[in-house]
Amino acid sequence: MIVEADGLCKTFRVADKAPGFAATVRHLVRRRTKDVHAVRDVSFALEAGEVVGFLGENGAGKTTTLKMLTGLVKPSAGRATVVGHTPFARRRDFLSAITLVMGNKQQLVWDLPAGDSFRIHAAVYRLDDRDVQRRVTELSEMLDITDKLTTPVRKLSLGERMKLELVASLLHQPKVLFLDEPTLGLDVNAQQTIRAFIRDYNAQHGATVLLTSHYMADITALTERVVVLHQGGLVYDGSLSSLVSSFVTTRQVVIKLRTPVDGADLAGLGAVDFHGPAELKLRVERDALQPTLAQILERLPVVDLTVTAPPVEDTIGHILKTGQSSKRVDA
Amino acid sequence: MTFLRRARAFLEVYYAYMLVYRSELLLWALAMSLPFISMGAWIKAADTGAFPLAPVEFGRYFLVVYLVRQLTVVWVVWEFEYDIVQGRLSPRLLQPADPVWHYVGGHVAERAARLPFTVVIVAFFFMLYPEAWFVPSWTETVACLALSLLAWVLRFVLQYAFAMAAFWTEKASSIEGLWQIGFLFLSGVVAPLAVFPEAVREVVLYTPFPYLIDVPVRALLGAPITLRDVLIPGAWLLVALVAQRLAWRAGLARYSSMGA
Amino acid sequence: MRDLLRILSRFWRASLAAELEYRVNFVFSTLNAALGLVLGLFALSLFFQNGHAFDGWSFDASLVVYGLFTTFSGISSVLFVPNLSRVVEHVDKGTMDFVLLKPVDSQLFVSTRNFSPWGLPDIALGLGVIGYAARRLDVDPGHVPAALLAALLSLIILYSLWFALASTSIWFVKVYNATEVLRGLLDAGRLPIAAYPAGYRVFFTYVVPVAFLTSVPADVLRGADATSWLAIEVVVAVLAFGLSRAFWRLSLRSYTSASS
Known part of the structure; x- marks a missing residue:
């Protein structure tokens, strides 16, 4: 196991102040604090070469x-082991073996072309300049960004900056990549490039990737396995497809109508998501699908009828919000 | 009425904001230690040399310098420059109030938040140096406060005028830095104007500097106020106001043409 | 060692390249340094009116102190201040995370990462003043090596003070103001320590060791008997450096347990 979390907990103490003048003064005299349990008892492990999605609400x-x-x-409690080290000891070997990319934070020197930042990285990580040059070429070709290496970073678009951040973060050939919202705020094209890059990089170098993203497309495209947190606790660890299928017990039935129908005609046909003059959308329990379809065909003026599972985004969004999934999966 | 309500909301929010950073306000109150350093050197010098002020008079002078500086601190150029660089000016331009009121609100509220620290430091001073204790008369107090208010307004407007340079260069505060050097040495912070050579003093009295510190300080220590003490800073204030308004208009035109 | 040199040269070359994007700064920093020196020397000369002088310090000897002060201010703006403000920025924007993930000593990284050429005019002018004063004082060249050692120790002390301050940004975030406290206190180094009353001398020797920064090297240079002070300065420098390191560790521990 290259990454192991064993009962990790983190509790923060934060200031607690109500808005308004009186509360401000009160807060000045006596600071009230409260404990926030940001992470409680989280355990999971990654094997070398795995790409795992890390899901959860803000x-x-x-x-x-x-x-x-x-x-x-x-x-605050628990143990983490990454590439054989305890991370908090921050040993040189450990730091040289990992990288962290944060979509909302930048480390390239703002006023200079990225190439200069790369040179600093080379010195800091004690890399050979020729190796670095080779890697820069390789990575920037993969990311289609070779023509931007000499432009000052402040003149680049957000997507171009993010790609160069990725190049910088990978110069020292880390074994484990922690990617925190690497596609945050990027346009669809840039998102796709970065997604493809992460997939290819993982395939070519066998690096382990732990990825968080708000964009479900990133997760579905890159990961087989997801770890889901809800309010600091781990609620699911397993394959993405079984998470979705086990949770989804309903089907969506879309019906094209020849003539409009009355609301009363729909009694007993499941939940109505949409009711228009020419179209109906119903949500039907999976177990009751057969008899309900028969009823629909019998009672309604159906032109066309399709049965689908609800979109993955909606399902995942629902799971993240409620934290409900573990019961179903464990059962 | 709406003006008062708006002003109150501004002040409350900015007061809360300042209190969040109260450890810094304490530091600011300490940061103004230069008058006390000058005080030490001048008290010692007056002990042995022939200077126009006695040691205890130097002590009082620099204490009041400290107070007047506390009352008249201005940092609007830094804030404005930061807001331009960070693009925070644009949303403020959309609000139906001149952005200057945000800065004014911050400055006024900060004064209130700073006051307790200042009182502590003054009390501390008299504990260490009881010979310097004095009680100014009502008229002296009012004169000093009025002149300090004038000094504060003048400093704010001057600095805000310098801040307009931020529309053209990213280093408006460097320009203001030059001004700051003049302020440091010629306003009376490192030495009272009374110890300047006659000829230098006459020239310096036509600049705005002495009216920012030396003149309000002397007012509290009982020196007579002349018409000149109001007219010269008043004239400078007028110049600064006109310059600021012109620069603001030109700067905004440029700012919006650059795509804000 | 070779790795260290490689890191430093890359750091400074990159900083230099970045700073040169703002070339106007050169004009401002030169003007700033020149104006500051002229007005500073004027303020110093005020103490030497009517035949007054500091205990054991002629005007020329005080010039050495002033020259050292200017040089050290220059060095501070070249190395100490830019790195300090970057630490503040790191904490504010959360990019300190990246620093901590680098396989390099974090104190070394944050205190050498940046380099600003804009203090160089101060260094040049300061050295000029020292040279001029040394000629007028007819300094024995044999004193120069010891004086250089003293100046080096002063720099270590100065670095430690700045760095300890930078560490506090982890608690106070907006620590710009604390730099003003330190800057204000360091201003005492413009004058020889003998210019201050006894209480001040104790404070500026044992609490904030300003006396060691400028007065001790100046004494060593002009050949005043300062061997014992030099010995004490060695101890102070070692102590200050050790404390700055301990302080950084402490603040990092607080950063890593409190940030989210």
């Missing part, structure tokens, strides 16, 4: 967990 504890795995935050 504030579910993803970033804090990533920071504990990279040694930036000391766990």
Whole structure:
């Protein structure tokens, strides 16, 4: 196991102040604090070469967990082991074996072309300049960004900057990549390039990737396995497809109508998602699908009828919001 | 009425904001230690040399310098430059109030938040140096406060005028830095104008500098106020206001043509 | 060692290249340094009116102190201040994470990463003043090596003070203001320590060791008996450096347990 989290917990103490003048003064005199349990008892493990999606709403504890795995935050309890090291000791060997990319933070020197930042990285990671040159060429070709290496970073678009951040983060050939929202705020093209890049990079170098993203497309395209956090706790660890299928117990039935129907005609046919003059959308329990379809064909003026599973995005969104999934999967 | 309500909301929010950074306000109150350093050197010098002020008078002078500086601190150029560079000016331009009121609000609220620290430091001073204790008369106090207010407004407007350079260069604060050097040495912070050679003093009195510190300080220590003490800073204020308005208009035109 | 040199040269070349994007700064920093020196020397000369002088320090000897002060301010703006403000920025924007993930000592990284050429005019002018004063004082060249050692120790102390301050940004975030406290206190180094009353001398020797920064090297250079002070300065420098390191460790621990 190249990455192991064993009962990780993190509790923060934060200031607690109500808005308004009186509360401000009160806060000045006596600071009230409260404990926030950002991460509680999270355990999972990654095998070398795996690409795993890390899911959860904002504030579910993803970033804090990533920071504990990279040694930036000391766990309140529990143990992390990454490439054989305890991250928080921040040993040179450990740091040279990992990388962290954060979509909302930049490390390239703002006023200079990225090439200059790469040279600094080379010195800091004690890399040979020729190796670095080779790697820059290879990575920037994969990302289709070779023509931007000499432009000052401040003059680049967000997508171009992110691609160069990726190049910088991978110069030292890390074994484990922690990617925190690497596609945040990028347009669809740039997202696709980066997605393809991560897939190819993983395939070619066998690097382990732990990825968080708000874009389900990133997750579905890149990962077989997902780890889901909800309110700091782990609620699911397994394959993406079984997460979706086990959760989805309903089917969507879309019906094209010859003539409009009355609401009363729909009684007993499942939940109505949409009711228009020429179209109907119904949600029907999977187990009741057969008899309900028979009823529909019998009672309604059907021109066309399709049965689909609800979109993955909706399902995942629902799981992340409610944290409901473990019961179904474990059962 | 709406003006008052708006002003109150501004001040409350900015006061809360300042209190969040109260450890820094404490640092700011300490940062103005230069008058106390000058005080030490001048008290010692007056002990042994022939200077127009006695040691205890130097002590009082620099204490009041400290107070007047606390009352008249201005940093609008830094804030404005930051707002332009970070693109925070644009949303403010959309609000139906001149952006300057944000800065004014911040400055006024900060004064209130800073006050407790200042009181502590003054009390500390008199504990260490009880001989310097004095009680100014009402008229002296009012004169000093009025002149300090004038000094504050003048400093704010001057600095805001310099801040307009941020529309053209990313280094508006460097330009202001030059001005700051003049302020440091010629306003009376490192030495009272009374110890300047006659000829130098006469020239310096036509610049805005002494009216920012030395003149309000002397007012509290009982020196008579002349018409000149109001007219010269008043004239400078007028110049700064006109320059600021012109630069603001030209700067905005440029800012919006650059795509804000 | 070779790795270190490679890192430093890359750091500084990149910083230099980045700073040269803002070439106007050169004009401002030169003007700033020149104006500051002229007005500073004027303020110093005020103490030497009517035959007054500091205890044991002629005007020329005080010039050495002033020259050292200017040089050290220059060095601060070349190395200490730019790195300090970058630490603040790292904490503010959360990019400190990247620094901590680098396989390099984090204190070394954050205190050498940046280099700003804009303090160079101050260094040049300061050295000029020292040279001029040394000629007028007829300094024995045999004192120069010891004086250089003293100046080097001063730099270590100065670095430690700045760096300890930078560490506090992890608690206070907006630590720009704390730099002003330090800057304000360091201003005491413009004058020889003998210019201050006894209480001040104790404070500026044992609490904030300003006396060691400029007065001790100046004393060593002009051949005043300062061997014991030099010995103490060695101890102070070692202590200050050790403390700055311990302080950084402490603040990092707080950063890594509090950030999210």
